[in-house]
Amino acid sequence: MVGNQSPSRRPPADLIHAYDAAADGWDAGPGPMYAPLARTLVAAAPVPLTGRVVLDLGAGTGVAGRAALAAGAHRVVGADLSEAMLHRHALKDRAFEDRAAGCPVAADAVALPFRDGCFDLALAAFCLNHLIRLADGLAELRRVAGAIAASTFAAGWTHPAKEAVDEAARSFGYHPPSWYTALAPGERAADPELLASCAAAAGFTRVQTRTMAVPTPVATPAALAAWRLGMAHYAPFLQTLDAPARIAVRRAAEQAVAASGAAGPLTVEMTVLTARRAAHPD
Numbered sequence: 001m002v003g004n005q006s007p008s009r010r011p012p013a014d015l016i017h018a019y020d021a022a023a024d025g026w027d028a029g030p031g032p033m034y035a036p037l038a039r040t041l042v043a044a045a046p047v048p049l050t051g052r053v054v055l056d057l058g059a060g061t062g063v064a065g066r067a068a069l070a071a072g073a074h075r076v077v078g079a080d081l082s083e084a085m086l087h088r089h090a091l092k093d094r095a096f097e098d099r100a101a102g103c104p105v106a107a108d109a110v111a112l113p114f115r116d117g118c119f120d121l122a123l124a125a126f127c128l129n130h131l132i133r134l135a136d137g138l139a140e141l142r143r144v145a146g147a148i149a150a151s152t153f154a155a156g157w158t159h160p161a162k163e164a165v166d167e168a169a170r171s172f173g174y175h176p177p178s179w180y181t182a183l184a185p186g187e188r189a190a191d192p193e194l195l196a197s198c199a200a201a202a203g204f205t206r207v208q209t210r211t212m213a214v215p216t217p218v219a220t221p222a223a224l225a226a227w228r229l230g231m232a233h234y235a236p237f238l239q240t241l242d243a244p245a246r247i248a249v250r251r252a253a254e255q256a257v258a259a260s261g262a263a264g265p266l267t268v269e270m271t272v273l274t275a276r277r278a279a280h281p282d
């Protein structure tokens with residue numbers, strides 16, 4: 001990990017461990033939900049993507065960066081706390097060898113190892129909601145990027161599959177980890193007014209927030225259960241189970257989703273923050 005910050009400002013070690021544990025299953029589990037959300041975020045960017053140098057903050061396995069490259073970005077650099085997520089990211093960037101998918105960097109959003117103003121655009125797909133101090137993250141993005149597009153789940157948005165899978169997993173001994181309950185109900189960066197005021201306080205201008213409904217291809221009980229069980233807060237628990245127990249949890253989760261009536265196309269309500277630095281040309 002590069003970049004330095006005082007111990008009190010460091011992200012929780014169990015959060016990093018959880019994303020490391022989730023990395024191998026990310027693309028098959030939550031991935032199908034996050035991909036259309038990333039494309040929608042890129043489409044909402046406040047500057048055209050063509051020829052741009054883009055930071056993908058909280059890159060995970062790189063879905064937003066790949067959407068930026070597909071939209072014409074010249075170069076994308078991913079940054080994330082989790083080296084295991086970035087390892088999956090690096091493997092898949094070979095698809096874009098004709099353009100420069102920069103080497104991803106393990107770094108904390110509030111202490112980025114980049115020069116001032118070196119990115120045209122920073123994407124932050126579902127990353128800012130993890131920060132203990134949202135203002136610090138936005139100030140750091142303001143330092144390194146001319147514009148931002150950041151997404152969170154809309155305040156209050158939920159889906160019945162969440163509760164159904166949670167209950168099924170609890171019956172096998174699952175308890176939500178403290179880093180996750182500290183995020184829940186996930187409102188830290190979900191309140192559009194708070195997001196906008198923090199962005200303005202960080203020195204951004206033309207600050208806008210929009211909340212939109214994004215359809216995803218996730219629909220069957222199996223896909224909805226895989227989405228939930230692939231999330232980082234379940235990963236360390238699932239790793240403690242042997243293979244037959246993991247299969248039993250998955251079956252119970254699928255049955256719980258089917259019984260709850262939650263099956264059917266998943267539409268996510270997402271809030272997008274866009275903003276620019278005052279001096280940025282377009």
Ligand SMILES: C[S@@+](CC[C@H](N)C(=O)[O-])C[C@H]1O[C@@H](n2cnc3c(N)ncnc32)[C@H](O)[C@@H]1O
Nearest residue numbers: 019034058059060080081082108109125126130
């Ligand atoms: C919900 S995942 C989203 C991943 C990816 N952007 C996507 O849309 O699929 C959140 C990501 O943010 C990363 N993250 C959380 N806190 C972070 C921080 N302080 N600095 C950098 N990355 C962070 C996690 O490791 C994880 O990969």
